[in-house]
Amino acid sequence: MPTLTKLNLTNFRNIRSASLNPGDNINLIYGKNGSGKTSLLEAISVLAHGRSFRTHKYRRLINHEHKDFTLHAQLQELVSRNLGINRHSSGDMTIRIDGRPAYTSAEMAECLPLLVMNAASFQLLEGASKVRRQFFDWLVFHVKHEFKTCWKDYAKCVKQRNSLLRRDKITLEELNPWDTEIVKLGLQIEGMRTEVFEVFSGAFYDYLGSFDFVEQDLSSELEIYYMSGWKDSIDYKQQLEINFERDRQLGYTNIGSHKSDIRFQLGKIPAIEELSRGQQKSLIISLYLAEANVFRTLKQRNPVFLLDDLPAELDARNLEIVGRALAEMTSQVFVTTIEPDTLCSCWKLTSDNNLKMFHVEHGEISPMTA
Template sequence: MAISQLQIHNIRNLRQVSLHQFSNINIFFGANGSGKTSILEAIHLLGMARSFRSGNTRTLVTHGETQCTVYGVSTTDSKPGGIPLAIQRSLNGDVLIKVGGQVVRTTAELVEYLPVQLLDATSFELLSGPPGARRQFLNWGVFHVEQRFFPVWQRFQRCIKQRNKVLRHGKLGDAELAVWTRELALAGEEIHQYRLMYFEALAPLFREIMRGLAPSLAGLELRYRRGWDKSLDYNEALRASSQVDREQGYTHAGPQRADIKVSIDGFSAADTLSRGQQKLVVCALKLAQGQLMTEHQRRSCTYLVDDLPSELDALHCRLVCDVLAEMGSQVFITCVARADLANMWPEGAKTQVFHVEHGQISKVAG
C-alpha cells in the first residue's frame, strides 16, 4: 500500500501543494515552521479523516480560509492504478469523505484504504500516558487484521451505554438490566478474544524488534490486561461487580478497562526508562504492528515519522530507519537539515528527498 499522489489545499501554511512520484522512503527537510509536520498531518487526515495535532478544524485550516482538502491516491498490489481518496473539513464542522469518488458516511469505511502509523514527539505518551491510548493502539491493530472486530466493537459500545443508563436509573430496570448484561457479556468476551489473539501475535514481533533496537532492554515485558479478573469469564465478572455497578451507576469491569502493561525487570517501564528509551519502546510497538499487518493481510501501513533525530541519538535513529526500510512500508519522515537523515538508510533503500520552504515543497535531485 502506498500513496502515489497527494494534493493538499489550505492545511496550515500549505495553501496549495501537489506531489507525486513518491518513493518508499520520503524525506522532508526544512527549517522550523516551514510546513513539515503539516504534510504529515495532511496524510494523516487522508488516512483517518482527522489530524493528530488538534481535533479543532479551526487550527488546521489555513487562517482566513473556510475549509481544507486533501486528495490522494492509495495504490495496492491488487489495484496498481490506485484508489482515489479525498477528505474535506470545513470550519462549520462538515466532513466530506470520498473513497473511489463515492461519498462514504463513516471513518471506518475510509481507514482500511490507507492505514497510517504515527511516530512523533508525543508518541512516548503511549507508554507513559493513560490506558486509553494503549487500548486505541490495540484496537487499531485488531481492526486491521480481524474483520469481525468492528461490528462487535460497535455492539459493545451500544450495550454498555444502555446498561449504564439503566444502572443510573436505579432498581426499576432489573429486567432490562439483565438483557443488556447478557448482550454486553457476549460482545465483551468476543472483543477480549480478538485482542488476546492479536496481542499474542504482536508480542514476539515486538520482542524481536526490541532486541535489535536496544539489546540492553532485554528484561522488557509486555502484558495484556483484559479489564476484569482473569480467573472469571466476562459474564461472571459482570455478576461479581453488579453490586458496585448499581451503587455507582456504571459498568466497572470489561474491555473498556483493558490495558497493555509494559515492565522492565518487574518495574513499570514508564517510571523506569529514560525518555529516549521509552521512545524506542513505542517505536518497536508501532513497527511490530506494521509487521504483523503485512504478515496477516499482505498490506502495509504508511509510517508518518516526525523529527526522529530530535528524539533519538544517531545510532538509534539509524536502527529505527533500518527496520522501517526493511519492512518495505512507505515512509514519510521529516528532519530539519538534509544531512540529519541522508545517511541513515541501508544500502539499496529507495529514498526521495523533498525540501520544504514556507509551505512550498520541491523535489531534490539525487
C-alpha cells in the same frame, strides 16, 4: 501495498497549495520549525482517518484566509484509487473514495492503513489505558474483519447499561439481558485481541532485541503483557453482578473489554519508571514496527508510516537500526526532521538510494535531490 503516488493540498494550515509525487519507500521531509513539515503529515492522517492527530478543532486546519480546505490523494495498490476530503468552516465535510461519497472513517482507514508516530506516542507509556487500547485495536480492527462490528455492538450495550445504571431505581434483574450480551460480545473481543497479541508480542521482542541499549538487554528484562478488563480468575458475568452496587454508584460500567490494557514491566517495576527517554523511544518504535510487521504478515499489505521528528532522543547507532528496519519493511514512509543530513546518509546506506527528499519553507513544498 497501498502507496500514495500523488498528494494535493489546498488551504490546509499554512500550505495554500501543494502537489507532490511521493516515493514508494522513504520520503524525507525537512525544514525549519513552523515551516509546514508536520502539517504535511497531518494532511495525510486526515485523508486516512478523517481527523487530525494534532487537534480536534477542525477550523484550525483551514488556512486563516479561506473558508475550507481540500485534500486529494491518488493511491496505488492492486488498482489505482482516489481519496478526497473537503472540510468547510461551517463544519460540513465531504469525503469521496473513487468519486463516490463515503460516510465513515472506517472506509478511509481501509483504503489507507496508517501508523502515526510523534511526540504524543510517548503516551503509550505515560498515558491512560485508552491510549494503549486504541493503538492495539488498530491492528485487531485491520486483521480481524469481525472485530469492527463486534466492538460497535459491545459499545452500544455498555452505553445502554450505563444509561440504566444512572436511573434512580434499577435492579440487577433489569440489567441481566444487557449483562448477558456484554459478556457474549466481550469474550469474542478478548478472544480476538488475545490471539493477535500473541503474534504481536513476539514481533515486539524481536524488534526490541535489535536496539543497542549498551549495558542493558531490555529484550530479555522487559515484560509486555495484555490485561483483559476483568479478573481472569472470576467468571465475567459474575463479576458484573458483584460490581453492580459499585457501578450503580459510579453511574457507569467499570469492568469489561473497554477497560483492557497493555502493561510494560521491568521485574516488578513499571518500565516507565526505569527507562531513559531514549530507551522509551526505542521501546515505542519497537511497538510500531511490530504492529506493522503483524499487519503485513496477516494482511499481505504494508501500512504507511508517518514519523514526526524521528531523530529526537535517538543516538546515531539506534537511528541507523530504525532506518534499516523501515527500509527492509518496504513500507511507504514519511519522516520529518529539522536537520536531514543524518537521516539522509542513513537511508542512502540502507535502502539502495530508494529515497526522496522534500524541503518545506513557509508552506511551500519542493522536491530535492537525495
